[in-house]
Amino acid sequence: MTTYNIGFPRIGEKRELKFALEKYWKKEIALEELEETGRQLRLRHWAYQRDAGIDSIACNDFSFYDQTLDMIVTLGLEPERFRDIADPVKRYFAMARGDETHTAMEMTKWFNTNYHYIVPELGTGMEGEIDASGIEARYAEAKEAGVEHPRINLVGPLTFLANARRVDSNLEAITLLDEILPRYEALFERLAALDTELTVQLDEPIFVTDKVVELTLLIREVYNRLAGVDERLKLYVITYFDHAVEAAKILAKTPIEGVGLDFLYDEGRNFEALEALRDGDKRLVAGVLDGRNIWRSDLDRRKDLLDRIAAVLPAERIVLAPSCSLLHIPFTLKYETKLSAEVKSYLAFAVERLEELNLLDTLFRGDEPSASQQEALQRSREALTERRGNTRVTDAAVQERLKEAEALKRKRQTPFAERIAVQHERFGYKPLATTTIGSFPQTPELRRVRREYKQGAIGREEYERYIEEQIRSCVEFQERIGLEVLVHGEFERNDMVEYFGEQLSGVAFSENGWVQSYGSRCVKPPLIYGDVSRPEPMTVRWSSFAQSLTERPMKGMLTGPVTILNWSFVRDDQPRSKTCTQIALAIRDEVDDLQKAGIGMIQVDEAAFKEGYPLRGAKRGEYERFALESFWIATNVAESRTQIHTHMCYSEFADIIDTIEAMDADVISIETARSGNTLLRIFKERGYEMEIGPGVYDIHSPRIPSVEEIRAQIEALLEVLPPRQLWINPDCGLKTRGWPEVEASLEHMVQAVEEVRRERGIS
Ligand code: GLN
Numbered sequence: 063m064t065t066y067n068i069g070f071p072r073i074g075e076k077r078e079l080k081f082a083l084e085k086y087w088k089k090e091i092a093l094e095e096l097e098e099t100g101r102q103l104r105l106r107h108w109a110y111q112r113d114a115g116i117d118s119i120a121c122n123d124f125s126f127y128d129q130t131l132d133m134i135v136t137l138g139l140e141p142e143r144f145r146d147i148a149d150p151v152k153r154y155f156a157m158a159r160g161d162e163t164h165t166a167m168e169m170t171k172w173f174n175t176n177y178h179y180i181v182p183e184l185g186t187g188m189e190g191e192i193d194a195s196g197i198e199a200r201y202a203e204a205k206e207a208g209v210e211h212p213r214i215n216l217v218g219p220l221t222f223l224a225n226a227r228r229v230d231s232n233l234e235a236i237t238l239l240d241e242i243l244p245r246y247e248a249l250f251e252r253l254a255a256l257d258t259e260l261t262v263q264l265d266e267p268i269f270v271t272d273k274v275v276e277l278t279l280l281i282r283e284v285y286n287r288l289a290g291v292d293e294r295l296k297l298y299v300i301t302y303f304d305h306a307v308e309a310a311k312i313l314a315k316t317p318i319e320g321v322g323l324d325f326l327y328d329e330g331r332n333f334e335a336l337e338a339l340r341d342g343d344k345r346l347v348a349g350v351l352d353g354r355n356i357w358r359s360d361l362d363r364r365k366d367l368l369d370r371i372a373a374v375l376p377a378e379r380i381v382l383a384p385s386c387s388l389l390h391i392p393f394t395l396k397y398e399t400k401l402s403a404e405v406k407s408y409l410a411f412a413v414e415r416l417e418e419l420n421l422l423d424t425l426f427r428g429d430e431p432s433a434s435q436q437e438a439l440q441r442s443r444e445a446l447t448e449r450r451g452n453t454r455v456t457d458a459a460v461q462e463r464l465k466e467a468e469a470l471k472r473k474r475q476t477p478f479a480e481r482i483a484v485q486h487e488r489f490g491y492k493p494l495a496t497t498t499i500g501s502f503p504q505t506p507e508l509r510r511v512r513r514e515y516k517q518g519a520i521g522r523e524e525y526e527r528y529i530e531e532q533i534r535s536c537v538e539f540q541e542r543i544g545l546e547v548l549v550h551g552e553f554e555r556n557d558m559v560e561y562f563g564e565q566l567s568g569v570a571f572s573e574n575g576w577v578q579s580y581g582s583r584c585v586k587p588p589l590i591y592g593d594v595s596r597p598e599p600m601t602v603r604w605s606s607f608a609q610s611l612t613e614r615p616m617k618g619m620l621t622g623p624v625t626i627l628n629w630s631f632v633r634d635d636q637p638r639s640k641t642c643t644q645i646a647l648a649i650r651d652e653v654d655d656l657q658k659a660g661i662g663m664i665q666v667d668e669a670a671f672k673e674g675y676p677l678r679g680a681k682r683g684e685y686e687r688f689a690l691e692s693f694w695i696a697t698n699v700a701e702s703r704t705q706i707h708t709h710m711c712y713s714e715f716a717d718i719i720d721t722i723e724a725m726d727a728d729v730i731s732i733e734t735a736r737s738g739n740t741l742l743r744i745f746k747e748r749g750y751e752m753e754i755g756p757g758v759y760d761i762h763s764p765r766i767p768s769v770e771e772i773r774a775q776i777e778a779l780l781e782v783l784p785p786r787q788l789w790i791n792p793d794c795g796l797k798t799r800g801w802p803e804v805e806a807s808l809e810h811m812v813q814a815v816e817e818v819r820r821e822r823g824i825s
């Protein structure tokens with residue numbers, strides 16, 4: 063074995079699984095048809111990997127929803143509250159998505175990716191039986207399809223537990239190790255019976271986080287025990303997304319077969335881990351090609367990297383792999399017909415990544431490349447050379463402007479206390495001012511019109527009139543129900559990042575570059591391939607039109623630089639911070655154009671600010687610095703009288719509150735509806751001076767909150783913060799909701815505010 067694929071995407075290169083799942087959920091197809099789609103996809107995905115010459119291929123990296131959820135089922139750890147559902151398929155999807163009588167299990171981000179997993183709900187004395195039948199079926203299926211030595215992928219016990227939640231106590235789930243580990247052992251006994259020799263991969267990305275420090279004793283115990291279950295099982299403990307020095311030192315002394323290390327996202331630290339593996343006979347699964355980003359690899363540089371690794375470990379013990387599962391990148395370039403030839407030549411999706419892996423293996427082992435390999439290598443070198451010299455990649459004007467950016471890395475010149483006085487004077491809004499986060503419902507008709515416009519089926523004038531009508535009726539609606547600070551509704555936007563990406567130079571879009579986010583949901587991130595600039599204003603037209611319809615303040619609505627960066631595939635030929643600065647300059651120009659056009663309040667959304675945080679604490683400072691500086695560059699062009707808002711969609715930021723304050727936005731709206739008021743206490747305890755709109759109801763659910771409920775929420779807020787500092791708004795944009803719910807919910811919100819104001823004599 064010389065090449066190893068950690069995992070392959072499963073949604074289908076044409077999103078076949080997505081469509082089949084959604085039809086099945088709507089009862090438009092039967093279970094058999096869904097299963098047949100799954101089978102066809104698995105066969106195709108194995109064929110791709112075999113054609114690329116990959117030696118170790120997983121038989122069970124496919125899932126109908128999520129790998130961790132599959133693990134929950136395999137280990138017999140379905141929560142008690144779903145056990146009344148007898149049919150296992152119904153139960154599986156009810157756990158994932160909820161049904162009439164069950165709320166879904168919680169879902170959260172898989173480390174610092176945009177993939178979401180189902181959070182296990184655990185307690186003591188869980189009664190389910192382990193169930194290896196799913197894995198056994200996949201193993202047999204893969205063998206029958208001609209996959210040699212199919213590998214079994216499992217979420218490792220320490221990552222599984224670190225990502226789980228205890229529902230029976232406040233203790234961390236890791237305290238259940240003594241109950242969970244025997245289940246892994248029982249499972250291993252079942253698996254061992256499958257073949258004379260079997261490779262098992264245990265994903266343990268928790269080892270690359272600072273949490274590893276608390277786990278060190280457990281790593282030894284767990285892997286000594288698991289490796290001892292049956293000698294037919296060869297265990298590979300795989301880490302990714304950062305270095306795993308601490309864990310590797312321990313794993314080196316356990317009887318496992320191999321360790322996987324990421325040599326791309328480790329900043330060189332995994333060479334220390336390598337030292338620990340030098341003695342002994344462990345194999346190294348060397349993550350040397352990017353599993354998280356989509357650029358063509360520089361194979362000569364990768365070979366150098368491998369040579370350095372081989373200076374520590376003999377080449378026979380080195381197995382080549384992508385840096386992590388390819389789940390995080392799109393399938394194939396095969397269907398990209400609209401990308402420019404240059405940009406396309408800079409890319410490698412999953413299938414192309416595996417071809418690179420094969421080629422790199424040939425180079426590294428010193429084998430004679432075949433004619434087609436030679437040709438591929440030459441194409442690769444040429445593309446990289448062309449990319450370095452391309453003036454659309456390196457834009458002299460943008461480079462020049464970057465010099466100016468240095469002086470802009472600071473807060474606004476007028477301090478907040480002075481600014482806010484000027485702003486109150488200008489806008490005259492009352493305490494508990496009501497507003498929304500930006501988007502209003504996106505109806506099927508609206509989506510159709512936008513699509514028709516994009517495809518050229520309707521002309522620009524007709525399209526613009528249509529959008530104007532949407533804005534007009536949205537503004538009328540907001541005035542009628544008595545909202546005080548209005549928005550235009552974002553009807554012209556399909557997505558908050560795509561809309562800006564499409565108007566920026568240096569950014570391209572694939573047609574089919576979908577990546578699974580959760581379940582059947584996929585995203586198609588923009589490809590930032592070159593220096594970014596803004597040829598023309600992007601939002602002024604719509605914001606000015608909306609402002610012309612009303613006397614009330616109309617918030618301009620922009621996506622912040624950090625969020626654009628974190629939700630894109632970012633070029634790898636310069637530091638991310640530099641790309642972020644370029645985006646910040648483009649947003650800055652937009653902020654300035656908006657204020658010149660008379661838009662007095664401008665919201666710069668940083669929905670993805672938090673998710674960009676590095677996994678290792680040691681890297682945090684650097685990220686925070688450039689993220690903050692980028693936000694400042696984007697917003698400090700605002701005059702004192704221009705009010706800058708920002709919005710973030712999460713509530714766990716007790717640990718980053720200093721950074722949030724340092725962003726220096728006049729008003730921040732955040733999600734608190736689902737998390738109680740603990741967060742607000744933190745604001746109070748540390749004395750936060752800026753204005754805050756803590757979402758008073760949860761927009762992620764179709765439920766309409768009552769006036770009383772919202773009032774109670776406002777009263778709770780007033781226990782911790784004074785009315786002057788508070789804004790009242792939903793906790794996120796309304797685009798995914800229907801109009802009837804939105805109308806009722808917002809009417810209730812406005813009414814609740816009126817009642818509270820009346821009672822407290824606030825005017
Ligand atoms: N302004 C955006 C909206 O309202 C913000 C979306 C988000 O926070 N994810 O849709």
Ligand code: ZN
Binds near residue numbers: 499709710793794795
């Ligand atoms: Zn949000």
